[in-house]
Amino acid sequence: MSKRKLLVVEDDPGLQKQLRWNFEDMNVLEVYKATDDPSSGFTKVRGGDRFWPHGRFVPGSANPIGFEDLVCIEDHEYLESVAAGRQHRPGFAEAVRYVEVQDALLRSVQSGQWETVG
Numbered sequence: 001m002s003k004r005k006l007l008v009v010e011d012d013p014g015l016q017k018q019l020r021w022n023f024e025d026m027n028v029l030e031v032y033k034a035t036d037d038p039s040s041g042f043t044k045v046r047g048g049d050r051f052w053p054h055g056r057f058v059p060g061s062a063n064p065i066g067f068e069d070l071v072c073i074e075d076h077e078y079l080e081s082v083a084a085g086r087q088h089r090p091g092f093a094e095a096v097r098y099v100e101v102q103d104a105l106l107r108s109v110q111s112g113q114w115e116t117v118g
Contacts, residue, residue, distance in 0.1 A: 018042075027064040 006023040016034030020042070027047035034040065046062040049055020053076075057069045081088035090098075100118045107115040 027062070 008021045008023075010019040012018070018032040020030040020032075022028070022030075029045045030042040031045055032040075032042045047054050047065065048061035048063065049059045050061070053073055054065060057065045057072075078088050097118075104115040104117040
């Protein structure tokens with residue numbers, strides 16, 4: 001039996017759509033839009049050179065980029081913001097907010113109740 005190690009899901013019931021991204025196949029985004037067609041389902045959108053800067057690392061469609069490529073992209077984006085004199089995002093304020101959410105999750109596990117963030 002296979003268990004997913006990390007699956008990110010963005011679900012919007014009001015718009016009847018869902019996005020899924022699985023770190024085990026990180027060059028694929030699955031998109032679901034509800035339709036009247038009973039055979040409708042998820043559509044796989046594969047990474048490729050049509051998405052900047054993917055093609056600068058591996059040209060073509062559905063060719064995967066690796067962890068080192070992602071670090072290179074992140075470093076480039078950070079250095080671009082430094083050169084432009086603007087705050088890189090995410091920055092320290094976003095990091096603090098992220099840790100506040102993590103703290104609330106841990107407190108919720110301890111208390112067994114909803115906890116306030118921040």
